[in-house]
Amino acid sequence: MPEFKSFIQACRLRVDLQLEQLLPASGPSSKLQAAMRYSIFNGGKRVRPILVYAAAQAVSNNELPADHTAADSIACDIAAAALECIHAYSLIHDDLPAMDNDNLRRGKPTCHIAFDEATAILAGDALQCLAFEALANIKSLAATEKLAMVIALAKASGDKGMVAGQAIDLAAVDNKLALTQLETMHSLKTGALIRASVELGARAAGSATSKQLHHLDAYARAIGLAFQVQDDILDVTASTEVLGKQQGADEALNKPTYVSLLGLTAARAKAQNLHKQALSALETFGEQAEPLRQLSSYIISRAH
Numbered sequence: 001m002p003e004f005k006s007f008i009q010a011c012r013l014r015v016d017l018q019l020e021q022l023l024p025a026s027g028p029s030s031k032l033q034a035a036m037r038y039s040i041f042n043g044g045k046r047v048r049p050i051l052v053y054a055a056a057q058a059v060s061n062n063e064l065p066a067d068h069t070a071a072d073s074i075a076c077d078i079a080a081a082a083l084e085c086i087h088a089y090s091l092i093h094d095d096l097p098a099m100d101n102d103n104l105r106r107g108k109p110t111c112h113i114a115f116d117e118a119t120a121i122l123a124g125d126a127l128q129c130l131a132f133e134a135l136a137n138i139k140s141l142a143a144t145e146k147l148a149m150v151i152a153l154a155k156a157s158g159d160k161g162m163v164a165g166q167a168i169d170l171a172a173v174d175n176k177l178a179l180t181q182l183e184t185m186h187s188l189k190t191g192a193l194i195r196a197s198v199e200l201g202a203r204a205a206g207s208a209t210s211k212q213l214h215h216l217d218a219y220a221r222a223i224g225l226a227f228q229v230q231d232d233i234l235d236v237t238a239s240t241e242v243l244g245k246q247q248g249a250d251e252a253l254n255k256p257t258y259v260s261l262l263g264l265t266a267a268r269a270k271a272q273n274l275h276k277q278a279l280s281a282l283e284t285f286g287e288q289a290e291p292l293r294q295l296s297s298y299i300i301s302r303a304h
Contacts, residue, residue, distance in 0.1 A: 004294040008050055015049040015084060016041070018077040022085075022134055035115045035123035036130075039088045043106045047227075047299070048087055048197040049080030054291035055201030055216055058282075059208040075140050075204035079149065083197050085131040086157050090193075092124035094166065128157070141206060149200050156196035165189025169255070177256040183225060190231075191224025211284075218281035223296050226274035230300050232257035233267055271300040 019040055027033035056076045095102040095110040096117065102110050112120035135150050155161055165188030172185065198220040202208035208216075236259050258267040278296040282289050 004291065004298075007054075007291050007294075011050040011053045011080070012046045014053070014073075014077050015046055015080040018081040019084060022081055022130060031115065031119055032122055032126060035111055035119045036088075036127055038114060039092050039111050039123060039127070040084065042108055044084070044088070045302075046080075046084065047295075048083040048193060051194065051197040051220075051292075051295060052076055052080040052083060052201035052204065054289075054295055055198040056205040058216065058285050058289035058292055059202050059212050060205040060288070075138050075206070076201060078134050078138050079200040079204045082131040082134045082153065083193070083200065085127040085134070086153065086162075087193060089124040089127040089131075090157075090162055090166075092120050092127070096120060099166070099170065135200075138204075141204070145203055145206065149203050152196050152199050152203075156192040161188055161192030161196075162190075165192065172256055175256075177261075179261055182256055182258065182261060186225060186228040187221070190228045191221060194224035194227060195220040215281050215284055219278045219292060219296070222274045222278035222281065223299050226271050226278065226296070227299050229258045229267055229271040229274065230302060232259045233264065233271070234302075235259070236264065275300045 023033070023037055023040060025033065025037065053076050056073075091105060092111045094100050095105055096112055103113055104110065108114070110120075111123060115123075131153065132150060135146060135153065138146055138149075141149075157163065165185050168181075168185040169189055172181075177185070195217060198216050199213065202213055202216055235257065258270065262270065275296050279293055282292055285292075
């Protein structure tokens, strides 16, 4: 476990350094720049960037992100930063009054509260654009690999992924969903970007085979769903102070969750089963995939 903690710390350091390069303090609009940086550097766990590095290491001979001079590590830095930009943009927009109308994010005022609604919308828009600009400018990868990464992230972010999931989520308020419908919603809203994180990491390494990509995607599908199951559990078991956002928000909005459909005990059992599925998908990988295994365990045992 100490080695895994060191891995996580190294990943967070690397992606934050890259984000500092992509998003300097000064820009054409100081207010917009401040809102973008406020949302990027507000204490996120960096789960998606960590998945990028862990997936790259699983298919690479390099120790990532420690071997930060390697070309694949530099590509990972940029891919990890791009994923965090997309994630931050999605949170800004999800928190807006027209969406979930949240006032707290990671224990701090949401972007539209700290600035204003218009600035928050623009900050989200700009972070989304920045993600794709960063991927397109990776110099160490072939154009075909960069194109595959751009397509994967665009698909995961748009009407076949995260945005579609959010639309289903909004439509589900005060409506009953079957378990299969709930899983579809979360496989899009949360799972799609997690799958993209794993794929982009593997592609950034420049050595992933189609078989490896297939197994990694099976792993990502399982942990993407596990992540949301654990989120639903925490929404009813953790305090607002621990969560960094309003406790019981899903229940207050009358949103369907794994806990409301299955009950707390069965929801916890489902998270454990998804963890087992994720580990099974990694059976063909050696020790280099150990961070991915540890991440699966972390996702279902995190307290916030």
